[in-house]
Amino acid sequence: MAARTRDAAATKAAIMAAARAQFGQNGFERTTIRSVAKAAGVDPALVMHYFVNKDNLFREVSRLDISPPDLSGVAPEDVADVMLPLFVEVWGPEGPFLPLLRAAASSQAAADALLDVFARQVAPALAAVAIDRPMERAALIGSQLLGIAVGRYIIGIPPLVAMDDQTLARWLKPVLTHYLTDPAP
Numbered sequence: 001m002a003a004r005t006r007d008a009a010a011t012k013a014a015i016m017a018a019a020r021a022q023f024g025q026n027g028f029e030r031t032t033i034r035s036v037a038k039a040a041g042v043d044p045a046l047v048m049h050y051f052v053n054k055d056n057l058f059r060e061v062s063r064l065d066i067s068p069p070d071l072s073g074v075a076p077e078d079v080a081d082v083m084l085p086l087f088v089e090v091w092g093p094e095g096p097f098l099p100l101l102r103a104a105a106s107s108q109a110a111a112d113a114l115l116d117v118f119a120r121q122v123a124p125a126l127a128a129v130a131i132d133r134p135m136e137r138a139a140l141i142g143s144q145l146l147g148i149a150v151g152r153y154i155i156g157i158p159p160l161v162a163m164d165d166q167t168l169a170r171w172l173k174p175v176l177t178h179y180l181t182d183p184a185p
Contacts, residue, residue, distance in 0.1 A: 012050050015040045019061045024099030028058060028107035055109065062113035064096050068125035076129050076180040080173035083126075088165050091149040098153055101146070118142050130180050140179045148172070 018039035022031040033054055037044040051057035066086065074082055090097045097117075103110035118138075126141055127134030148168070152160040160168075 011040075011042060011046065015042060015047055015050060015057075016061050019057050020096065020099050023058060023061065023103050023110075025102075027105070028054075028103040028110060031058075033057070058103070058107070058109055059113075062100055062110060064090075064100070064113070064117055066090050066097075066117060066121055068121055070128070071125050072128040074129060076131075077173070077177045079126070079129055079180060080169055080176040083176070084165065084169040084172060087145055087149075088168075091145070091153060093153060097149075101149055102154060126180070133184055136184075137179050141176055144172070144175060144179070 015036060019031070019036045022036050022039055026035070031054070033044050033047050036057065037047045040047070047057065051060060068086060069082055071079060071082065089095055091101070092098070097114070100110050100114050104114055122142060123135060123138040126138035130137040148160065151157040152163075152168075163171075
């Protein structure tokens with residue numbers, strides 16, 4: 001009988017994929033090491049071997065980079081056209097940020113991970129096209145998009161869920177343009 005070979009990288013990747021799905025569906029509090037192990041098809045001890053505990057597992061699956069596009073040459077009125085496809089990709093049902101968003105309400109680690117991505121990647125990209133007060137303007141856009149993500153993908157507000165991405169972009173375009181270019185109050 002041939003010995004089974006183990007692929008540690010594939011096993012760890014399977015655990016992380018299962019954990020992202022579990023955290024996304026159940027949030028941080030209701031996700032367990034056992035539920036992740038079962039979804040990944042491994043023994044719970046193996047999850048503990050790779051990640052030590054649930055907090056470390058969550059921290060590992062929460063390390064995300066989204067690589068926003070360089071907006072420095074984009075006209076403010078076109079920022080929505082450039083950013084919204086990225087928004088749909090990362091926040092949508094298959095996106096890597098939905099588990100973080102679900103968990104952020106009950107986990108400071110999740111909220112911190114979201115804030116880190118925003119502060120490190122999203123805000124600087126948006127700041128490049130703001131007419132002034134770049135961090136405030138970026139925060140307003142970030143909160144607008146977070147609200148849309150919660151309404152569309154977590155709460156499931158029917159008109160937002162039914163709306164195709166192009167229609168959503170048309171509705172959001174003037175709002176994002178306003179935040180970037182209108183005089184501050």
